Amino acid sequence: MEIVKLNFEYSDDVTVINREQFEAHMRLYEGYVNKINEIDGLLADDPDLEGANSTYSEFRGIKRGETYALNGVILHEFYFENIGSNNNEPDEVVMNFLSRFFGSYELWQEHFVATAKASRGWVILCYDPRSDSLRNLSLDLHDYGNAAMSIPLLVLDMYEHAYFLQYADNKAEYIDNFMKNIDWSVVKDRIESM
Ligand SMILES: [Fe+2]
The missing domain is CATH 3.55.40.20 (Iron/manganese superoxide dismutase, C-terminal domain)
Structure with a gap:
């Protein structure tokens, strides 16, 4: 199943980062979404399981990239969701x-x-x-x-x-x-x- 990029709109309420910083960061986030989808495509497309090797192998590269890209997507979504608003005090x-x-x-x-x-x-x-x-x-x-x-x-x-x-x-x-x-x-x- 394809991982879909979530839309985070810049708001002036998000005073922790300005628009330029926000938009540059959003492009990085989009890169992780694209990479996890590319990796999932490789996993679904008959990868070289026989050649799997922990020193170097194509499959190892896929596996290292999988958690890196997936966590890159998930953690950025948590971050963008919890910055900035008018709810700046915990209840x-x-x-x-x-x-x-x-x-x-x-x-x-x-x-x-x-x-x-x-x-x-x-x-x-x-x-x-x-x-x-x-x-x-x-x-x-x-x-x-x-x-x-x-x-x-x-x-x-x-x-x-x-x-x-x-x-x-x-x-x-x-x-x-x-x-x-x-x-x-x-x-x-x-x-x-x-
Ligand atoms: Fe980041």
């Missing part, structure tokens, strides 16, 4: 949820920001049903650092492509603007749909 339900696992909303925030500073790819606030815990995961690549059962609740893109056009090397300002422009209604919906 009591979300506050209590974060406090239950991190002690307080403020403590969660400190951990999340530090995780962002420590990450080269993604930061994911996720729920792990196996350990009944919330975790701020740090991914250096789309397919490196994720936890198998994690349910993403809030996603931040820390790749340089996400902010460099607008913020240059001012990573701290990008993180700060992200934290002030989270659409908490989206996070709440994700919590309530678990």
Whole structure:
């Protein structure tokens, strides 16, 4: 089944990134959608299973690209969905949820920001049903650092492509603007749909 690109429209409410930064990032997202569809096509079209080899093989290339492209699609969709809106404060339900696992909303925030500073790819606030815990995961690549059962609740893109056009090397300002422009209604919906 073909993976369809979702439409995220730029809005002036999305103050964490400007239009130029948004549109450049959207083109990258579209690239991942195209690649996972290309990979799925290769998998459906009699790939060389006999030649599979972990040092080098065409099939290994397909398999490495599969999770990279798929996570690239999924994580960007979570990110674009949870940035910017007029819902920039978590309500009591979300506050209590974060406090239950991190002690307080403020403590969660400190951990999340530090995780962002420590990450080269993604930061994911996720729920792990196996350990009944919330975790701020740090991914250096789309397919490196994720936890198998994690349910993403809030996603931040820390790749340089996400902010460099607008913020240059001012990573701290990008993180700060992200934290002030989270659409908490989206996070709440994700919590309530678990
Ligand atoms: Fe990105």
